[in-house]
Amino acid sequence: MKRSAFAGAMILALSGVSSLAQTSQDLKAAGGTTGDVLVYGMGYSGQRFSPLTQINKENVSRLVPVWAYSLADLQGGEGFPLVKDGVIYVTTHNATVAVDALSGKQIWRVIHEYPPETLRVVCCGIVNRGAAIYEGMIIRALMDDRLVALDSATGKEIWTAKSPDPVTHANGYAMTGAPLIVDGVVIIGVAGAEYSHRGLVEGYDAKTGKHLWRLYTIPAEGEPGSETWEGDSHQTGGGSSWVTGTYDAELDLVYWGIGNPAPWNPRARKGDNLFTNSIFAIRPKTGERVWYYQATPQDPFDYDAVQTPVIATINVDGNPRKIVMQANRSGFLYVLDAKDGRLIAANAYGKVNWADGVDRETGRPLTTDVFKGALEGRTVTVWPSVSGVTNWQHMSFSPQTGMLYINTIHVGMTYQAPEPPKLAPGKPSGAGTVKRTTVTEDPNVRGFLKAVDPLTGKSKWETPYRSPNFSSTMVTASNLVFTGVMTGEFQALDADTGKILWSFQTPSGIVGQPITWERNGKQYVTVMSGIGGVYAQRAGDPNLENLPTGVSLWTFALFDK
């Protein structure tokens, strides 16, 4: 680990900042604060909604860059920026930086080293999606299954913790996601269902880095759920947990999405393959799984359910109800009761042909002959492709409009599962285990940004894009939706119509997560630019060949005359 010499000069200047602790109470209130952005997803609910209205439909055309900062990285810029007391903290796969929010000047920068072999088990982007802030510390995960806590004022390491055995890259584990800190517990998941691991979510003490608990997503031999795996296939069953969850303080539940079974090829793991492709409700202090909902049993298509479950209270049959919403990779938009996981609604929000719908009583998908054919080893044409209707990119929810704003993928595939491979921990179990080709309806419309009603899955509007957006969305109380485009445009759309109101060309493609914040009475919008991540690296989209690379951080505000 190296720190820049510049950091030392800034320590004194910022020593006052570090004394302002971010307590658990601060984090619980984060959704309503506008000066700071303290929690991944702009608050524990993951709504990515801001009450700020200074930038609105009438003046958004005057939005201009205030500064840009180079992360000196050619990998994907997927990180969620945190803002605290005028300082922005962002991460890449090998760096953590603190930048003055108003000037864009670097305060400190820490480079993280990891063994190059780690990248053998990073299937889906050499990235990091963000850090968490807690009591003067910036806490993040590293590729090689470590957590590190840095002093927010100086970047100096306070503690580091290695995930206990068997979590190593040799066994198929990597960490790319952002931690979620709840009541002093750092909660983190793992990537690696493409490398025959046994997935897990775990908790660490935020003050010391001490390992507190581990919740495996795949049952051990003899545990409930192990009977849903053929033979000993559960031992390499996948079930990763690579996208950050959400938290409801009233119910004291963390909601976390669980990934696909391994291998992708389903022919040697007959059964439901619990608890892959599920949404978990977890007690943050203990790691107890309070309830689960499995979306896609015996999945052949890599339909992880890792998409962040977004918490809201909406009217269901005329009554307010606290729910979690997940725009699942499978193409179905799930609405579950936040307390017990009961299914309230599940409707397609994109093109789906592997199931006709979801049974309201059992919660199981009503699978079609396409699904059956895939299990039997026949060649079938499937919608959506392994990329899903969404992937990891986060949707936003506006309590004002009641709509979800979702960047969707409109791509199908031919699919055939040949004889399945014999697996061992750490061995590849993803794309090479099946045969696929890409299918499109229109090769120049591979994605839409949609405004979707959570209870029906129907769109109010759909704005087409040549390639799908892998940027997250963010919505404001002035009914503006912000998102980025793979070819670099950072855009603001009318949340009521989907019309693109403003667009700015950044230097590389955007796969980042926009946020907005205010300081000294002025509203700012911040996002990372820098092509990379799963779709850019893997999907073979000819519309995205040979794009400029390089991660940079951009902040925008209204132009002052």
Added chain:
Amino acid sequence: MHHLITFACGAGICLASASALLAQDNSSPEAQAKIEAGESVYNNNCENCHGDQLVNTGQTFDLRRLTAGDRARFDNSVRNGKNQMPPWKDVLSNEEIDQVWSYIRSKAYQK
């Protein structure tokens, strides 16, 4: 399929061009099987960064640019690593690297 071997003939001696002789003949069932095996190895280990069907956004090397004469350079990079790419010599066998080469050459710009 590569049958574009050109001949320079003079004084009763014909010379096939060196580059054409290095070109890969994919017509036999054995060659096709090798390409398919290489595709599987590629999809398991290489596609993550180099892209489906070798198409990527430019973050990593476009493997379709490799020509027949680049084999030694390819072997060295795969075995020992290059830039962000880790070394693969402890993971992939010589046979698997050879299969991946066949797959890449089957999709090369310059056959």
